[in-house]
Amino acid sequence: MSFERDLLAILPRLRRFAASLSHDRADGDDLCQAALEKGLRARDQWQPGTRLDSWMYRIMRNLWIDEGRARQRAARTFAPEEAGADVGYAGDKAVEQAMTLSDVDRAMQALPPEQREAIALVLVEGLSYKEAAAILNIPMGTLTSRLVRGRGALIELLGEAA
Amino acid sequence: MTDIDEAMLIAWVDGELDEVTRRRVDRAVADDPALAARLEQHRRLRARLAGHFAPIAQEDVPASMQAMLASPTVVPIARPSRRWSWVTGGAIAASLLLGLGIGHMSGGQDGPIAVRNGAMLARGSLATALDSQLASAGEGGSIHIGLSFRRKGGGWCRSFDGAAMAGVACRTDAGWQLLQAVSGKGQASEYRQAASADPRLLATIDGLIDGAPVDAQGERAAQAAGWR
Structure with missing residues (x-):
């Protein structure tokens, strides 16, 4: 019964963990939201009496790893064709990153x-x-x-x- | 000369050493300024990282995330006495079903919305639910109240979710003004996804909300004060 309430209580920490993994705060909140959705869907797999925070950290971390792999795959897939365009884009991105982070x-x-x-x-x-x-x-x-x-x-x- | 390695230094900083080993590190550090400097580097690094991210855990969580967890099954707060709950609960549920399920939008007497001076106002059963229903009571009527919160600039707003319609309404002198309404998700079933999780509503709430939604206690207090 108190699953949502317990999640709400650890949510600030989950959000902090997401931010420390992610590129920026917006990406962190996206990751946190995705982890919440997954946790709610998979709630039957959580064993009462075990640590909910550890369980959620693990869900979030696995999502983050999967997402990173998907991004790498995408980068490999598109790189040859758009190599020329990519150089300028990557440069802009790097500059932007240097300024805002x-x-x-x-x-x-x-x-x-x-x-x-x-x-x-x-x-x-x-x-x-x-x-x-x-x-x-x-x-x-x-x-x-x-x-x-x-x-x-x-x-x-x-x-x-x- | 010392046999203290980097792993032991960081374990000292992380509080992971047993008492005996910790003392051994302490002694080595006292005799070796270079080792002491390295330990200080590690101590500062941990403090800097922890301090950098710590404020995030102090912030209010975005309303969109709170809304995901604001299920009516959550809160086992005191309900009205058994003797009355079936009467009032049943009556409210029936009237809401009439109002939102088959009521007319504007023509009929039972419609949930009236337009006055260019503003959409909740009326009838919807107005009653917004006035009196507590999300924390988890009432199983055909309207669920989602979040109750103060808007920027003052005043109360509540999100609601019904079979025909979900939306956000804010209290004004004229009554509950609907700031947004979207189609509901049809008849309530236990497993349906609440329409109040609709991203459009969540965006509206994020734009309106001042701070965080109130908890059950705050909701009761606001209701007792007539949402003024």
Whole structure:
């Protein structure tokens, strides 16, 4: 009975996670909305007594990965034909991105997806290694090595020199 | 010289070290300025990232997302006493069905909308539902109230969803003015998608709303104050 109410309670955190994965706030809200729809449709698969937030984080993360793959496929499909037009477009996009995104957003964008999701769950969402590894379905050692590499890159990108 | 590696430093920052290992790192850091500087970098990075995204979780969630979760099955708030609920509930349901299901848009006495001074006003059973029905009561009539919220510039608005029509109405001195109405999704069944999830209505709500929709308590208080 309280499924929607529980979802509503964790929605601000889900929205934050979506924003930390996505290119910008609008993309983040699109992702969050899609995850909510999926969660509501799949509610029978959630086991009461288990963590709803972990379940929703996992749904959102899987959607985000699928979407990234689809985008890569599309890029490969269209690239040869429109290579010429693409160059100018990509340039505009890069300029726009540089102007509207903050340093932190840009640095997160630069990380490979598997590092970005690990960083987002642990540093932004504040989950334990155990919880994050379970959501990503990877061993703890894999998680920690992604955290080490991702953080090294972020320190570099953000110029967090001591 | 030390055997403290990067993974241990970040685990220190993430609070993932056991007590013994944490002390070992503390001692090594105290003896090694370079290691201390690296630990400080990691501590600052975590604080910066967390601080950058933290405000998002403090914001009001967009109305479109709240509306997705505002199902009438949600809230097990106190209902009217059993003795009366079947009478009033049944009577309201029947009158709403008459009003919205088979009433005429403008001609008939029972139509849900009147046009006065160029504005569409809710009347009859729709006006009654907007005045008195609580979304939080989860009443199973043919009208569901969706969200109740304050609009920018002041005043109350409510979204509703019925078999024939769904829309958004705002309270004015003349009554409930319909700002938008779209076709309903036909007879209510348990599994239908509410028409109030219609993107056009959600866009209207997003444009109107000041802050977040009120919760059950706020809804009752506003109703008690006559939506003034």
